[in-house]
Amino acid sequence: MSFGQLPYDVAHLFGGAMLLLSFMLLYQRRVTAVINGLAIQGAILACAAGWQGWVQGAPQLYLTALIALAAKAVLIPLALRVLIRRLAMDRTVDTAMGIGPSLIAGVALVALAILVVLPITAGVRAIAREDLALALSVVLLGMLMMITRRNAILQVVGLMSMENGLILAAVGVAGMPLVVELSTAALVMVVLVVAGVFVFQIRERFDSVDVSLLDPHRGEGR
Amino acid sequence: MLTGLLLCILLLGLLALAAVGLGRHPLAGRVVHGGCLAISLGFAGLALAGLGLGLPEAPLALPIGLPGAGAASLLALDGLSAWFLLLLGVTGACASLYALGAPAGPPRSLPPFPLFLAGMAICLAAADAFTLLLGFELMSLASWALVAADHAEAENRAAARRYLMFAALAGACLVPAFGLLAAGAGGLDFTALRAAPPEGWRAAAVLALALAGAGAKAGLVPLHAWLPLAHPAAPSHVSALMSGAMTKVALYVLARLLLDLCGPLQPAWWGVPLLAAGACSALFGALRANMEGDTKVLLACSTIENIGFITVALGLVLAFRGADLGPLAALAAGAALLHALNHGVFKTLLFLVAGAVAHGAGSRKLDRLGGLIHAMPVTALAALVGMAAAASLPPLSGFASEWLLLEALLAGWRVGDIGFQVVAAAATALVAMAAALAAAAMLRCFGLVFLGRIRSPRAAGAEEVPRLERLSLLLPAGLTVLLGLFPAAMLGLAAPAIAVLAGPAALPPARGLALTAGEGASTYLPLAVAGLLVASLVTVWFLVRRRSTGATLRGPVWNCGFIDPPPWLPFGDPLSQPGAAGMAQPLRRMLGGSLLGATETVLMRAPGDPRPGHYAAQAADPSEAGLLAPLARLRDSVAGRAERLRELTIRGCLGLSFGTLVGLLALLAWLEGG
Amino acid sequence: MLLLGAVVVQLLHVALMLAAAPLLVGVVRWLKARMQGRRGASPLQPWRDLEKLLRKRPVLAANASLVSEVAPYVAFAASLVAVACVPSFSRGMLLAPVGDLILLAGLLALARMALALVGMDVGTAFGGLGAAREMSFSVFAEPALLLCVLTFAILAGTTNLDLIAATFRDGGLGLRVSLALAAMAMLTVAVAENARIPVDNPATHLELTMVHEAMLLESSGRHLALWEYQAALKLTLWLALLAAIFVPFGAAPAGAGPLAWVLGLAAWLLKMGVLCLALAVFESAIAKMRVFRVPEFLGAALLLALLAAALLFVSTGLA
Amino acid sequence: MLPEVSPLDFPLPWAVVFLPWLGALLLGFLPRERPAALANVGVSAASFLLALALVWHPGGVQGWTQVDALNTPLVVLSFLIGLTTAVFSCGAVAAERFDAPRLRAYHVAFQVFMGAQALALLADNMGVMWVAIEIATMASVLMVAVHGTPPAIEAAWKLFILCGVGIALALLGTIILYLAAQPFVGHGDDGLSWTVLMGLAARADPGVLNLAFVFLLVGYGTKAGLVPLHSWLPDAEAEGPIAISAVLSGLLLNAALHAVLRAKAIVGAHADAVAPGRFLLALGLASLLLAAFALWRRRDARRFFAWSSIEHMGVAAIAFGLGGPAGNLAGLVHMLGHSLCKSAVFFGLGHAVQLRGSQKIADIAGLCTSHPALGWGLAVGIAAVAGLPPFALFASEFLLLVEIAGHYAWLVLPVGFGLLTATAAKIHTLQALCLGAPTPDAAAPAAGRFEEWFTLGPLWLHLVLALLLGVALPGPLAGMLGVAAGIPG
DSSP: OOTTOHHHHHHHHHHHHHHHHHHHHHHOOBHHHHHHHHHHHHHHHHHHHHHHHHHHTOTHHHHHHHHIIIIIIIIHHHHHHHHHHHHTOOSBOOBSSOHHHHHHHHHHHHHHHHHHHHHHTTTSOHHHHHHHHHHHHHHHHHHHHHHHBOBHHHHHHHHHHHHHHHHHHHHHSTTOOHHHHHHHHHHHHHHHHHHHHHHHHHHHHSSOOBGGGGGGGOSOOO | OHHHHHHHHHHHHHHHHHHHHHTTOTTHHHHHHHHHHHHHHHHHHHHHHHHHHOOOOSOEEEEEEOSSTTOEEEEOOOHHHHHHHHHHHHHHHHHHHHHHHSOOOOGGGSTHHHHHHHHHHHHHHBOBHHHHHHHHHHHHHHHHHHHGGGTTSHHHHHHHHHHHHHHHHHHHHHHHHHHHHHHHSSSSBHHHHHHSOOOHHHHHHHHHHHHHHHHHHHTOTTSOTTHHHHHHHSOHHHHHHIIIIIHHHHHHHHHIIIIIITOTTOOGGGHHHHHHHHHHHHHHHHHHHHHOOBHHHHHHHHHHHHHHHHHHHHHHHHHHHHTTOHHHHHHHHHHHHHHHHHHHHHHHHHHHHHHHHHHHHSOOBGGGOOOHHHHOHHHHHHHHHHHHHHTTOTTSHHHHHHHHHHHHHHTGGGSSOHHHHHHHHHHHHHHHHHHHHHHHHHHHHHHHHHSSOOOSHHHHTOOOOOHHHHHHHHHHHHHHHHHHHOHHHHHHHTHHHHHHHHOTTOOOSEETTEEEETTTTEEEOHHHHHHHHHHHHHHHHHHHHHHOOOOOEEEOOTTTTOOOOOTTOTTOOGGGSOOHHHHHHHHIIIIIHHHTOOEEEEEOOOTTOOSOOEEEEEOOOHHIIIIIHHHHHHHHHHHHHHHHHHTOOHHHHHHHHHHHHHHHHHHHHHHHHO | OHHHHHHHHHHHHHHHHHHHHHHHHHHHHHHHHHHTTOOOOOTTHHHHHHHHHHHSOOEEETTOOHHHHHHHHHHHHHHHHHHHHSOSSBSOOTTTTTOBHHHHHHHHHHHHHHHHHHHHHTTOHHHHHHHHHHHHHHHHHHHHHHHHHHHHHHHHSOOBHHHHHHHHHHSOOOOOHHHHHHHHHHHHHHHHHTTOTTTOOTTOOOGGGOSTGGGGTTOOHHHHHHHHHHHHHHHHHHHHHHHHHHOOTTOBOTTOOHHHHHHHHHHHHHHHHHHHHHHHHHHHHSOOOOGGGHHHHHHHHHHHHHHHHHHHHHHHHHO | OOOOOOOOOSOHHHHHHHHHHHHHHHHTTOOSHHHHHHHHHHHHHHHHHHHHGGGGSOOEEETTEEEOTTHHHHHHHHHHHHHHHHHHHHHHHHHHOOOHHHHHHHHHHHHHHHHHHHHHHHBOBHHHHHHHHHHHHHHHHHHHHTTOOHHHHHHHHHHHHHHHHHHHHHHHHHHHHHHHHHHHHOSSGGGGBHHHHHHHGGGSOHHHHHHHHHHHHHHHHHHHTOTTSOTHHHHHHHSSOHHHHHHIIIIIHHHHHHHHHHHHHHHHTSSSSOOHHHHHHHHHHHHHHHHHHHGGGOOBHHHHHHHHHHHHHHHHHHHHHHOHHHHHHHHHHHHHHHHHHHHHHHHHHHHHHHHHTOOBGGGGOOHHHHSHHHHHHHHHHHHHHTTOTTSHHHHHHHHHHHHHHHHOGGGHHHHHHHHHHHHHHHHHHHHHHHSSSOOOOOSSOOOOHHHHHHHHHHHHHHHHHHHHHHHOOOHHHHHHHHHHHHSOO
């Protein structure tokens, strides 16, 4: 395939949408809105996976799409909302790096991702190359979110959007063995479970989920 | 012969295990030290047989070695190693004998002792770099355990810590040195290394690393800070071994690396660093020996001085060989080897004497001893022999090797380069000064310990040590005399070692019973000198006694009118005879102030004030303030900075990972872009 | 025949030295007295003192050890052996091969050590003080001496005294700056080694200034006699040494006949006389210096000797 | 396309992996302490014997797994350490005072971890390897957190977040790796088989390989505790049951570094790709130097040795970064020796900590006086960790320094300096812990004579093995290591 053809455009569209949503996640000032964004990203991921499955004629990708839809678009956001309600935490995002700077940093990261991906994979089929660039950007943005947001929920969200990027890459690469989707799904489940456990335990012990409050407990008392 | 050597080493290992097994059993000490005595004698016998009857050609491959195929450890015995093995055997035998007689120490000090001997033997007999380093570090580790044996006192722990750190430094310098050698050669065994001598910057790096590594273990200035701490901390027989044998093993490594493995073609300037380091060590050590107030510390400092002498000799060998002056190289090599052996023997003797004094008179402090010659005549005699040798007085052993060394130095001008000539002249002056300083230090030590009046009640109750211990003192004393009388014979024995150091064509600088130098123009005939001395002594005695027959009367001390001691001070007021600080005063004022930063504080009471005046003197080793303290400060500041990285929150840590990733990606983009 | 000659020369030499030693001391004292306008005791006075002392019974301190008994003999023997090696009126003595400058230094050190041990034996303040000072002076004297030896070794290629003398005698060295410097250094060392003014005052018993005498305070009778004699021998040795090295002229060569010996003897006596006179003049001219100025005094000698050697390096480098 | 050189059909590797997992199931139902601990020992022993059989395995690829000279020693060693650790924890578990659920969780997590890291070592399929390391991480998170104290939670949370992110990046790397293989193999599992990738790496697109390597390095490097990705390690190894520290530093780090090596091998096989060794070398150097200085500021004994794990991983990384047979051999010996010595030290230290009731260095002074057997054993162990002879780390550091001095002389200064600083710090701690006047034991009843051997036995066994590894490696093993040294390239 080459530029200007439908499958490429659609896949590119989905990828671009996910990247856009990553920026939205960075941009939002309210936790609930962030979770919504995460849900939408999950949904788009599901669509992308489905589309790839149709394009590549790979039925296992439908399964991926299903899992993504169920877990990322529905269940996890719900769980997070519940979490927020139960912890009665403030609904505003408190940032370590201001919204504006983090957006600029995000743009820089996207530029880096494209810089790294575009020139080097000329030999590989275009569909994978574009998606790889986008997925890489999504991953980096998710990580950026993890380090620029203070409270634990948002860090989990960042982790989640990283996973979304991963799966975008996975589905983008034609013929990726199934093992990877399974493991990714398993990872996401485990991630969320364990993270939930931790957030609860932390909640029990401290009045906030601000991770930096844990540091005084480092065993080496001064 | 090599199998015999291997057997001895294995037996030592078994002894260590047995010592662990026996634990607190009353016979444990006798078993271990008796075994060590036998095995040390075995070492000496093997070495003598090798030097006299011929050395084994092919090395012996051991079932151990570096991980990785075809890297078996090799044992071999050439002239050099045999000579030092002889030294090890003799000193080890004396030390073990003393340990047999001396009161038993704590059981934890038993197992490391055989391992210490084994480590030195392995290091000496090794024929490949790994085995050599293995023995070297084993020696360090075992002796660390011995230094730390009495770890209740904080200063012993500090000494042990510093000791092991310097040992690690030595290892960390020697391994890369061998690595640089091995770069050109195929393997790590000595034959391969010899085949490919280093050149250019590699050679220079090897020289620097070897000097730093071996010097740190041998106690060369400025890496000597551990020595005056570690030697006194260990039990006496161990300090004897450390001082007599271990430092020599370090020098053996130095000689092996620079004179044997680096090949004969190195330039003459290679001698200069050794010359400088050796001369400085000699001066500093001898001067400090004049300031110290503890017998064992004093002896340790004198060890630094003698190590300096040997290093100077080795440097001369390098220089002469580089300038194609074969006979002179042989002369210097003879000086180095002979002085190594002589110092090994008499320093062992002196440390054992210090131990016997501590055992018999209950102290090591010069200011708490005195007049022991009456209570401990045998010990005093042995000490006198040892100290006369250490003061390099003819006709004892110290003088013979010193004579060779000075002759070699006096011939230093034959290396054409004027820069080297000046260095050699300066080294001559420093060595001579160090010798005189050593004489002063030994006089001070002997005079304060054995002569004069008793300085403490405990010393008044001193008694001679038991027979076995006395024997262990008289043995090295006798050896010192013999080595002094027959140095030429010893040099004949050392011919293979000299051939290793100074080239296969080199002949030992001896003719018949005489030491010779400068194409035989100058000679030293120890037997003749001794004979003349004895003869004239007897004659004078005879004549004088014939002329004046009266027996000697005894009376009170005169001293320009000396008050009789008050009843409560039966030996007179201790303060009215010179003490350790007082004896050191002239040299402290003449040299100490400038070289050791020595200071004095005198408190004079106002007239009519009955309280006694007060005098205090202290000297500080410059290597503390100049080298170790800054390093420690640097370490702490860097560590403090490193800690900041640890204060990060989880987000910060994640940021680190993220930064690494982004950095690597950027790097990648850059690498592929350009 | 040659051997016989060597033996005879050796014996005569030793006898001459033994006879001359106290005499030299006496002569120096007499000359000094003359210069100070006193009549002065006869040069034979030291001999009479020795006689008197030998007749007295020695008294030792109650807590003196065997060291005090033996040391005088050891010191005397060491000095005697040393003296026996320094050629006086003829070269090629029996002990010529033994006569090595480094050995000489060693023997003197042996004598010094014995003296210092006696000083410390009884445990009196002055003894220890004297011993400490004596040893510390030697710390500066020895390197200076060794550097002088270095100069000679470069010129003569050996440290054997006899050969050096021979070389300087007929080596045609001519006048050399470095030799002059070495001579200055050697003189300084000699002054210090013999406890002469300005380093020490042989005539005084003023406690705080003395070094040599302080160690002998407890000696008496034959012990004191031996010590005095040994000191005299040492002075003779140094003067003879200077003469043999720097003015080797007139001494009979090895294997020469009695006539040459007589000439050599005359020449030697002349040299000795001149040196005594110089010493006397020097000692009368200047005052004793403070103890802690002595290092500077000897340090100057050290530098002179080093300079001498360096000059030689340059000249050999140019040649 | 797959080189199927597996004559016997019995999937021994899978058996080695699943036996511990079955054991985990069993242990899940054992509530009481002593039986559970003994069962734990039994399972570990059985799986160790099974793993031992791998030595006689002909090697080669079996489905998703493969057995070669590189992973066989690591697997055998890790099960050995698993066994000794189980023995040790048999004596130590009483002092941990678990309630029943925590006890179950502890044992289950332990066995799950063992199986997972064995799979991580034995996997041929990079995806499977990734999953295995994933599971191992989860298990270790549980093991660290099992006490539930605030510091434990903090450590586990840190471990979880940092390693989770690392894992994610490693997955991306794996995907990109497949991207490189995809043009040649098309669909199917072969695209992730390490053997296949090795085969076609030379033809693949270098750019893709580089990208993949960067992500794999950052991902698995985090697990391997390489600076600056190390932050989780000190806290994780200092919290949780003491037996865990032994397996964490002894096994998990090896598994992660082994994964990095596999990636390095693939990328290194391509001529035009960036030299992967340089990246590894840089991270290793950073680890060595940072740890060498950080060691001087430690007051907590377990954190001290955790930092020393970072240092040793750095040394191994340097060795592998140099590459070549000599460098790889040094790195391999270093990995193995470090596992042995470090777990030995953690055994001794764990016992000491339980005796003194504190893990501050200042509270554990004078062991040689109060408990001679333990004290001297620990002293020898620390000396071995410090790289003093005659143990394995001395041999490996010797090899490394010789190699560096021979071919990369400019590295001698930083590496030698770092090693020296670290060794000095360890000597310092060795004397602080073992020598001097003893501090009083905690009020808690100290372990009896019999229990003490649960500590001393494993400790001395490890030291003896380290000794053999260092100076007297049996010929066949030496040959195996030699072959293994050729694999990472």
